[in-house]
Amino acid sequence: xxxxxxxxxxxxxxxxxxxxxxxxxxxxxxxxxxxxxxxxxxxxxxxxxxxxxxxxxxxxxxxxxxxxxxxxxxxxxxxxxxxxxxxxxxxxxxxxxxxxxxxxxxxxxxxxxxxxxxxxxxxxxxxxxxxxxxxxxxxxxxxxxxxxxxxxxxxxxxxxxxxxxxxxxxxxxxxxxxxxxxxxxxxxxxxxxxxxxxxxxxxxxxxxxxxxxxxxxxxxxxxxxxxxxxxxxxxxxxxxxxxxxxxxxxxxxxxxxxxxxxxxxxxxxxxxxxxxxxxxxxxxxxxxxxxxxxxxxxxxxxxxxxxxxxxxxxxxxxxxxxxxxxxxxxxxxxxxxxxxxxxxxxxxxxxxxxxxxxxxxxx
Amino acid sequence: xxxxxxxxxxxxxxxxxxxxxxxxxxxxxxxxxxxxxxxxxxxxxxxxxxxxxxxxxxxxxxxxxxxxxxxxxxxxxxxxxxxxxxxxxxxxxxxxxxxxxxxxxxxxxxxxxxxxxxxxxxxxxxxxxxxxxxxxxxxxxxxxxxxxxxxxxxxxxxxxxxxxxxxxxxxxxxxxxxxxxxxxxxxxxxxxxxxxxxxxxxxxxxxxxxxxxxxxxxxxxxxxxxxxxxxxxxxxxxxxxxxxxxxxxxxxxxxxxxxxxxxxxxxxxxxxxxxxxxxxxxxxxxxxxxxxxxxxxxxxxxxxxxxxxxxxxxxxxxxxxxxxxxxxxxxxxxxxxxxxxxxxxxxxxxxxxxxxxxxxxxx
Numbered sequence: 196x197x198x199x200x201x202x203x204x205x206x207x208x209x210x211x212x213x214x215x216x217x218x219x220x221x222x223x224x225x226x227x228x229x230x231x232x233x234x235x236x237x238x239x240x241x242x243x244x245x246x247x248x249x250x251x252x253x254x255x256x257x258x259x260x261x262x263x264x265x266x267x268x269x270x271x272x273x274x275x276x277x278x279x280x281x282x283x284x285x286x287x288x289x290x291x292x293x294x295x296x297x298x299x300x301x302x303x304x305x306x307x308x309x310x311x312x313x314x315x316x317x318x319x320x321x322x323x324x325x326x327x328x329x330x331x332x333x334x335x336x337x338x339x340x341x342x343x344x345x346x347x348x349x350x351x352x353x354x355x356x357x358x359x360x361x362x363x364x365x366x367x368x369x370x371x372x373x374x375x376x377x378x379x380x381x382x383x384x385x386x387x388x389x390x391x392x393x394x395x396x397x398x399x400x401x402x403x404x405x406x407x408x409x410x411x412x413x414x415x416x417x418x419x420x421x422x423x424x425x426x427x428x429x430x431x432x433x434x435x436x437x438x439x440x441x442x443x444x445x446x447x448x449x450x451x452x453x454x455x456x457x458x459x460x461x462x463x464x465x466x467x468x469x470x471x472x473x474x475x476x477x478x479x480x481x482x483x484x485x486x487x488x489x490x491x492x493x494x495x496x497x498x499x500x501x502x503x504x505x506x507x508x509x510x511x512x513x514x515x516x517x518x519x520x521x522x523x524x525x526x527x528x529x530x531x532x533x534x535x536x537x538x539x540x541x542x543x544x545x546x547x548x549x550x551x552x553x554x555x556x557x558x
Numbered sequence: 559x560x561x562x563x564x565x566x567x568x569x570x571x572x573x574x575x576x577x578x579x580x581x582x583x584x585x586x587x588x589x590x591x592x593x594x595x596x597x598x599x600x601x602x603x604x605x606x607x608x609x610x611x612x613x614x615x616x617x618x619x620x621x622x623x624x625x626x627x628x629x630x631x632x633x634x635x636x637x638x639x640x641x642x643x644x645x646x647x648x649x650x651x652x653x654x655x656x657x658x659x660x661x662x663x664x665x666x667x668x669x670x671x672x673x674x675x676x677x678x679x680x681x682x683x684x685x686x687x688x689x690x691x692x693x694x695x696x697x698x699x700x701x702x703x704x705x706x707x708x709x710x711x712x713x714x715x716x717x718x719x720x721x722x723x724x725x726x727x728x729x730x731x732x733x734x735x736x737x738x739x740x741x742x743x744x745x746x747x748x749x750x751x752x753x754x755x756x757x758x759x760x761x762x763x764x765x766x767x768x769x770x771x772x773x774x775x776x777x778x779x780x781x782x783x784x785x786x787x788x789x790x791x792x793x794x795x796x797x798x799x800x801x802x803x804x805x806x807x808x809x810x811x812x813x814x815x816x817x818x819x820x821x822x823x824x825x826x827x828x829x830x831x832x833x834x835x836x837x838x839x840x841x842x843x844x845x846x847x848x849x850x851x852x853x854x855x856x857x858x859x860x861x862x863x864x865x866x867x868x869x870x871x872x873x874x875x876x877x878x879x880x881x882x883x884x885x886x887x888x889x890x891x892x893x894x895x896x897x898x899x900x901x902x903x904x905x906x907x908x909x910x911x912x913x914x915x916x917x918x919x920x921x
Contacts, residue, residue: 205601207570235693235891236789238568238782264891288719292711295879296886298704298893301697302665330598331694334664341661348655356651419601426599516658523659528598528627530661 196407197229197316198483201324201332202442203431204413205423209444211242213413213464214325216475217482222258226320230260233308233326244470251315259319261311268307270294305335313398321483328413329423330430330528336408337434337529339398344532346392403492405437405485412441412459416451425455429507430527432491439485456506459488489552496538499558506552513554517544522556559770560592560679561846564687564695565805566794567776568786572807574605576776576827577688579838580845585621589683593623596671596689607833614678622682624674631670633657668698676761684846691776692786693793693891699771700797700892702761707895709755766855768800768848775804775822779814788818792870793890795854802848819869822851852915859901862921869915876917878910885919 200217202210211234218230229251232239239262240246243254249267251259273294280287308326315322326332334341401407410431414424424441431438441461443449449463462480493502505513505526514525520541524531534540539558546557563580565573574597581593592614595602602625603609606617612630614622636657643650671689678685689695697704764770773794777787787804794801804824806812812826825843856865868876868889877888883904887894897903902921909920 205570205599206568234786236568237785238789241782241785266888266891266893286720288715291718292715293881295877295888296711296881296884296893296895298700298707298895299697299891300665300701300704300708301668301694302663304693304697305664327690327692327694329690330667331664331690334662334667337661338663341663344661345663348659352651352655355654357649419604422600422604423597426601514658518656518659521659525629525658528629528662530629530659532659532661 196401197319197322198406199312199316199322199324199401199408200482201326201328201336201408201410202413203328203332203410203424203427203438205417205420206328208413208415208417208420208424209464210328210413211239211325212475213411213442213444213479214323215243216472216479218258218260218321218323219255219472220476220479220482221321221323222256223476226257227318228258228321228323229315229319230258230323230325231308231312231315232260232262233304233324235262235264239325251318261315263304263308263311265299265304265307268311269297269299269303272307272310273297305331306338309335309338309398313394316401329427333427333430333434333436333529336402336436339395339402340434340531343392343395343399344534346395347534348532399435403435405439405488405490409437409439409483409485409488411439411482412456413444414441414452415445416443421452421455425507426527428456428459429505430529432504432506433524433527433529433531435491435531437485437488437490439482439488440480442479492533494536494539496536499539499542501533501535501539501556501558503554503556504552505554510549513549515544515547515554515556524554559764560682560685561769562675562679562685562687562764562771563845564689564691564699564771564773565776566691566695566773566787566790566801568780568783569691571776571778571780571783571787572827573691573776574602574688575838576774576805576807576842577686578606579835579842581621581623581684581686582618582835583839583842583845584684584686585619586839589620590681591621591684591686592678592682593621593686593688594671594675594678595623595625596667596687598625598627602688614681624678626667626671626674628662628667628670631674632660632662632666635670635673636660668694669701672698672701672761676757679764692790696790696793696797696799696892699765699799702758702765703797703894706755706758706762707897709758710897711895762798766798768802768851768853772800772802772846772848772851774802774845775819776807777804777815778808779806784815784818788870789890791819791822792868793892795867795869796887796890796892796894798854798894800848800851800853802845802851803843805842855896857899857902859899862902862905864896864898864902864919864921866917866919867915868917873912876912878907878917878919880907887917 202213204210218228222228247260247262249264251261253259277289280289412424414420428438441456441459442464443452444464445466446463447465449461453461464478467474489504491504508526516523521532542558548555565576567573581591585591610623610625612627614624616622640652643652775787777783791801804819804822805827806815807827808829809826810828812824816824827841830837852867854867871889879886884895905921911918
């Protein structure tokens with residue numbers, strides 16, 4: 196299992212340069228590193244100093260890189276989908292649709308990148324994900340939690356509905372009529388469902404564990420860059436992603452931004468001569484020291500309290516609602532549904548207050 | 559109907575600044591302008607000099623702006639979905655799911671932004687869409703064509719399959735059993751299906767008409783910025799979007815980049831004092847002069863030729879395949895399926911060559 200690191204910040208602040216320097220730093224420490232570039236343009240290869248393909252290729256000792264290509268990833272995933280279908284349907288309907296003709300719709304880039312990260316995970320010590328670095332990266336890394344919620348919520352809605360009750364009466368005879376393979380219903384479906392849920396659970400655990408996944412903010416001294424980084428800091432908490440520190444790029448003095456990012460450690464990254472990677476590497480902090488950073492969520496069952504770290508937002512920018520057994524936190528154009536542990540589940544919220552960047556909810 | 563303009567280019571090249579200046583320029587010409595910001599961070603408000611909300615608000619004569627918020631757009635769309643469901647199902651299953659609890663998964667930002675653009679379209683003369691400016695913006699604007707293809711392709715696959723044949727035998731009695739509303743099948747469904755197809759057709763026509771929609775590339779003299787813009791130029795052709803010109807930002811001399819973007823008109827945008835919008839506006843070209851730009855596709859039935867404008871790619875970077883009645887062009891991590899007019903449909907490709915940036919396919 197790899198440590199997955201990503202960089203968040205406004206476009207043009209030098210995230211890709213930091214990502215490459217970080218990869219070189221880990222590789223120099225003897226770790227097997229993979230740099231994953233999401234940007235399909237030639238800018239990625241120019242920054243790297245060499246073009247790389249859609250499969251990881253070693254560019255120096257311990258250091259491999261890959262430039263994701265959604266068309267190729269989709270072709271490969273489609274083959275998997277067809278195999279899965281062939282396992283469950285005797286007359287597969289997808290066999291005449293070819294991966295090479297499938298077009299790309301919004302969201303596929305992120306979903307397939309997430310799947311690629313999962314597949315790379317076992318083969319490296321460190322994965323540096325050089326993604327869009329904005330809300331899109333958070334949507335991508337938040338997908339395991341989001342999908343789990345949709346499954347959990349809509350499964351119950353469907354079961355409780357008249358339609359669900361009718362279908363559950365009908366599903367057996369219909370299925371038998373449609374699928375000559377009589378094994379279609381029943382336990383045959385339990386296995387892939389369990390596999391999918393296991394995958395989502397593993398994804399959620401990885402995102403929520405700062406030893407497995409973390410982000411650094413990248414900013415310059417520019418006001419808009421600072422504001423963007425701060426917003427992304429708060430938004431990252433909403434997907435449970437730990438932000439471990441700040442890189443103040445093209446700056447010799449971190450004090451310009453230190454106020455904005457309390458209590459995170461801040462490293463100034465001075466402007467370097469072109470291709471002087473070593474100075475840049477030396478200016479980076481230890482990027483796997485993530486355990487001291489504030490954690491996105493803490494549940495204290497004994498005190499009947501849930502604390503959410505939401506830096507950069509004030510009370511007016513945060514909405515708290517409660518439906519059924521879950522509470523929903525809205526902030527930073529993200530929603531997070533929290534499935535509370537049993538003693539707090541379904542209990543009414545009795546109070547909420549902001550304190551030192553934390554939203555503290557009492558039950 | 560509005561003229562919709564967007565800017566494509568690497569992060570940090572000044573796309574948002576150009577978008578604001580463009581909006582001010584059109585407003586000064588007496589056009590009703592809406593600037594649509596996709597970036598949810600405070601950077602958008604800082605560039606604009608004022609914060610705006612999730613609904614358009616006028617910030618000066620003729621000039622309104624809006625900062626999209628996916629959570630809010632999703633809430634509103636969800637109400638529409640529930641209304642639609644209630645029309646067709648007597649026992650709606652979604653009524654107990656609230657828009658306020660729905661979380662955001664990858665792709666929703668783009669799909670809901672596209673829907674917002676559609677809704678704004680009738681109320682303004684010009685809409686400036688300040689989106690991600692990269693592949694994501696192209697995925698968003700390419701959605702009408704992509705969705706049309708998936709519907710067209712998978713409808714046929716389903717009809718041709720054993721499963722489709724069985725279901726079409728079963729659908730009447732099943733539907734009658736599930737839905738006590740007997741009108742569920744039949745003509746009652748034809749109307750929304752037609753409506754959806756009409757919407758997609760309108761979207762495709764808008765993207766493909768340079769009088770309705772166009773993009774400008776934004777670059778600086780930086781090598782990576784030029785390479786990104788060039789890549790996005792070619793990729794835009796793949797969704798049928800006309801690129802009408804290039805803005806070379808923070809530069810007093812466009813000749814540095816003119817070679818890369820032949821035959822597009824290039825405007826140098828010199829560095830301006832902060833908040834000197836007028837100089838910036840004066841440096842912009844006429845942004846609605848789009849009819850002379852090369853068109854992404856030309857079909858010549860008499861000569862049995864299809865010409866695709868694919869600047870920035872060479873023959874090795876383009877894949878051409880033919881399945882059934884359509885041809886698929888792959889380039890720039892995009893796929894385009896071209897449903898040819900009747901005389902060429904289903905005809906075998908007899909040749910393909912590159913000439914002056916055009917891929918010319920013969921039948």
